[in-house]
Amino acid sequence: MTDHRSFARTVIALSLAVLAACAVAVTIKVTSSPISVEPPRVLDQTALEKRVAGEVGGLKKGNPGAYVACPLSIVVKEGTKFDCRVYGDTNPETVFVEITSDQGDLSVSSGG
Structure with missing residues (x-):
């Protein structure tokens, strides 16, 4: 035992x-x-909104209240799709955006 x-x-x-x-x-x-x-890479908000404004013909300089609004903190990933709104003289316009590369290249198309 x-x-x-x-x-x-x-x-x-x-x-x-x-x-x-x-x-x-x-x-x-x-x-x-x-x-x-590492934090995920996100699109630069100001550059994104300027790019969208340029792609849809820019905003009229005579309208100081015109602006583009895109979602915040869009992660740079190929294939990501989102909408931006363009506010100007008329009703807001929807613009469709897709990230086409992991470098942040964009494809922008108008909703109309």
Whole structure:
């Protein structure tokens, strides 16, 4: 009976030692290799709205209230589609935009 207890204590002690060694190894691995997380690239809002204004013929200089409104923080990913609104002399116009490359190239088409 004593041999069984002694054996059990030895197995438990050995298991705890292996567990502690694994915990130390994992801790060293996690702390030694920093994780770099880059924020996603997004389209420059001002440049995007100027580009859309240029593609649809620009906004009339005689209308100081005219502007283009596009969604904020569009992630640069090929195939992403979104709409912008052009506000000017008449009713707002919807402009359809698609990102055509991972470099941020755009395809702009008018809704009308």
